Amino acid sequence: MDASAPPTQGVRDMTADLYRTTRPGLLGIGNDGETVQVAGWVQTRRDHGGIVFLDVRDATGIVQVVVDPEGGVATEEVLDGLRREYVVSVLGVVTSRGEDHVNPDIPSGEIEIVASELRVLSPADPLPFQLDERVDVDEGLRLQYRYLDLRRPTMAANLKARSDAIRSMRRVLDARGFLEVETPTLVASTPEGARDVLVPSRLRQGHFYALPQSPQLFKQLLMISGVDRYFQIARCYRDEDFRADRQIEFTQLDLEGAFWGQEDVLEVLEEVAVEVSREVRGVDLARPFPRLTWQEAMDRYGTDKPDIRFEMEIRDLSAIFSATEFKAFAGVLGGGGTVRGINAGAKGLTRAGLDGLVERATSLGAKGLVWMVVEEDGSIRSPVAKFLSDTEQEAIKGALNAAAGDLLLIVADQFRTVAKVLGTLRLDMGQPDGHEELAYLFVTDFPHFEVTDEGNYAPMHHPFTAPENVDDMIESPDTAVSQAYDVVLNGSELGSGSVRIHDPATQGKVFEVLGITAEDAKRRFGWFMDALRYGTPPHAGFAFGIDRMVSILQGEPNIREVIPFPKTQTGSDPLTGSPSRVADAQLGELGVIIAPEVLAVWAEQEDAE
């Protein structure tokens, strides 16, 4: 039965192979008088002893069905047994409710179906939790019965939003002549980056596939293959610890274009973001999106993914303390550090609340946090006030634009620490709760490398990112800038991209800076280096995190709400029981044995049970 089929006139008897002629959500006052058949779930039953009302729900909506005993159609046995979530098919006449009985809360509220026949297609046990929105059910239970959870209107809406988002992505890219190409999900492991999800090979025992962290190298190969513009809705896998916005598997809109530079990519990204936001949220976003360089973002917001829906910007106060008597600040400045602060506004925090902020700052890596409260008379109340001259106090208030009641938070440390601490405190103190407003932002000019704990250089984006300037990159890797960029929405990194290296010599030099020997590079990426040698067009691209984007557009606090069947924080699926142990025979075929210490743990657990 197809949703667009018109209501069939003159149906008189239900037949076993006909479930419906129309849908609850399609019915309105215009259908008054039509004989229709609908099928769906019994959402509620309001039994008045004689007359019974049923709300019948399907994916399109809800319609009220009236069963009147005078009608004499549904047997008492059938009606008595009807419970929530039974699946039924109802034959009846669409009837105007009359003004007194209209329900304005549902689209079909002006009409109801007066049932002449009712058939139970499938009974339902009492549910393990209620489907209405009045309680927050434990998420483990929701995941165990996800098929019930997804019946809830918000979850159904999230599924639809995700579908709508992906459809508009396809529409935009299709209109621009992109080719949708699939790349393998069983690929070679690359030890760079995140931990790989590994899959043992049966035909080559002791060898492993990896699931792709992204289709990065394949899409670059497609550029070399002559594909002009590529995209893919790509499932990606990274085996790192879970967060509200991170799952072991996630979905990206992956795209790449030949003969492209940064501006070409950003233009398409903007169009995609605008169209998706229009489709899902019905908003028209202002273009162009704001842009910040990485350095500006770090200076003003303390993070490379600033939430620019609110101000509370970080100010550099170092100059104020250039000759300070306050030893803590003087020491930091003498050691090449910086002193910066934010004005958190009038918070009215208690002493305990302020102490909590200090604790928070310390846990983020700061050696301390200086708080100041501006009193009504303009004086500063702070544990360190006595160490600061009047001039310094006045200068602080000036720099932070402080008014009476304002709470000022100041951190002195190396730049990265100051940025992290103040950036986080800024979010703690000011970030809006929901996602009513959408603030997209491009962050550009990322550093090419970051220094690892071991003192080596690691790529900030990935090793195939083109440097702004090759000589700079080689001579001063600490400060070299890359042609990488991010899209940020409301303080979340939606995705990142870059102009790629298309010249094997440059690629080799990047590997050199990364400390990858020519021999190593050849062994690990030789096949890719070879490909670069056969005529590679300059190219650039990007990857959008679809889960994050849809979750923010839907105002959801985590991406699990927009993933139909997500994993828990410990990587398990309560519904199917994955990951699970497998039979010894399966392991044998793969040449895999379970380590003795793991077997020992299993034995202990079994004893405990």
Place this chain on the structure above:
RNA sequence: GGGGGCGUGGUGAAGUCUGGAGUUCACGCCGGCCUGUCAAGCCGGAGGUCGCGGGUUCAAAUCCCGUCGCUCCCGCCA
């Protein structure tokens, strides 16, 4: 690897700090009444290993230790 929060009839919460009878509230479930409801209403009823294990105590949902599960964060996430 580390830190925080949560775990109480089917569901959600209160009770835990300050130990004293499985107590309470809302929803659901079962039964009854009820012919115009809109998450119907009214009356009645059933339903519990207080996640699990150990300890302290005359006495543990409550205090202590361990453990499991869920969750948020730091680390990690090219």
